[in-house]
Amino acid sequence: MSIARKPSIDLRDTLKEAAMQAAPAFPDFEAVYARAEARPRALRRVVFAASLGLAAAAASFWVGISWQTIFPSEKPLIDGWSMAGGSSAVQITLEGNGQQSVVLASSKSTAVSAFVQGLWESPTSDL
Amino acid sequence: MSIGVQVRFMSRRKETEGKGEFLHGQENIPDTQTLPDDEQDARLAEAAAHGDKGAFERLAWRWWDRIRGYCSAFVSFDPDLAEEAAQESLIRLYKALPGWKRKSPLGGYIYGICRTASNDVLRKAARHGVRTSQIEDFQLAAIESHHAAGEDALYREHAKQAVTRAMSELPPDDRAMIYLHLVEDKPLSEIAALYKVPVGTVKSRLFRLKEKLGQRLKEMGYEYR
Structure with a gap:
């Protein structure tokens, strides 16, 4: 049959033939049973590994919490505060022992307190 | 390359030799010969759901052409993927039958399993970059069959190739x-x-x-x- 004559295709038969030719001729029951029975074991392994991972994560979390409680890493922002008024309104001193921290002390002066508060709250770019 | 394809087809035939027989006895299966097809399938499915492997195998055989045809069409007539999809469908059917309720039609249940199994096989193949086009294989098969069986076979192969290409x-x-x-x-x-x-x-x-x-x-x- 010449292709130039626009041959017609029986779509149903051709589809069926193509499908049957590509598909396996026989079911392999041995493999079906072997794989079906192996699957729960694989699933159990996954569940066991997941639960082990979860337990490890939970244990690590609680160890972390306990560690933080026993050895707190966060120091208070203000080491001390004294209400005793001095002669100066604001006193800035560098702490010793090589620590690069500034100790800012204020007297009860409202204006200075407001100024310090403004400094504290202002964005870095404004300084 | 055509030799490669020939070898592949031959090896596929060899792989399937000896498979497909009933592995389990058929003597305990309920006698369903006189019942309508749907009822026969339902009885076999019920027996299979209760662990009767013989009934499962008979049910699988009764559905085999429909299962493999559907899976084959789903995976665009790729022999390797079709085999994987059909096999996967049977595994899932075997495991899912105990959950089948008689009020839902068995046909829809089986096709639903085939659909998800084939979809998963395609997804897995895409993840691993498996070539799914079989056009070249069909072309080569056509050339071989041209010499073997003449113009009519060549026309049929060409038609099949065209339909496969359009379907893919x-x-x-x-x-x-x-x-x-x-x-x-x-x-x-x-x-x-x-x-x-x-x-x-x-x-x-x-x-x-x-x-x-x-x-x-x-x-x-x-x-x-």
């Missing part, structure tokens, strides 16, 4: 849907239930698919009936 351009679900409609003669209501869409949607989708398929075949120099 459709999405997997659409390929399977048109296969169910054309080859398995499934009523629209069953297809609609399987795809969980209204009957009208199936009707219009099939119309568009056939039009698209016809147009593509026309471009390749064929007309279909």
Whole structure:
């Protein structure tokens, strides 16, 4: 049959033939049973590994919490505060022992307190 | 390269030799010969759900052509993927049968399993970069058969190649849907239930698919009936 004559295709038969030719001729029951029975074991392994991972994560979390409680890493922002008024309104001193921290002390002066508060709250770019 | 394809086809035949026989005895299976097909399937499914492997094997054999045909169409007629999809479908069917409720139609249940199994096989193949096109294999098979069986066989191979190529351009679900409609003669209501869409949607989708398929075949120099 010449292709130039626009041959017609029986779509149903051709589809069926193509499908049957590509598909396996026989079911392999041995493999079906072997794989079906192996699957729960694989699933159990996954569940066991997941639960082990979860337990490890939970244990690590609680160890972390306990560690933080026993050895707190966060120091208070203000080491001390004294209400005793001095002669100066604001006193800035560098702490010793090589620590690069500034100790800012204020007297009860409202204006200075407001100024310090403004400094504290202002964005870095404004300084 | 054609030798390679020949060897592949031969090895596939060899692989399947000896498979497919019943592995388990058939003597305990309920006698269903006089019952209608649906009832026979339902009885076998019930027995299989209670662990009767003989009944499962008989049920699988009764459905085998439908399962492998559907899976093959879904994976665009790729022999390796079709084998994997059909096998995976059987495994899932074997495991899922105890959960089957008699009030739901067994056909829809089995096709649903085949659909998800084939979809997973395609996804897995895409993840691993497996080549899914079989066009080249068909071309080579056509050349071989031309020498072997003459012009008629060559025409049939060309036609098959054209249909395969046109079908491979459709999405997997659409390929399977048109296969169910054309080859398995499934009523629209069953297809609609399987795809969980209204009957009208199936009707219009099939119309568009056939039009698209016809147009593509026309471009390749064929007309279909």
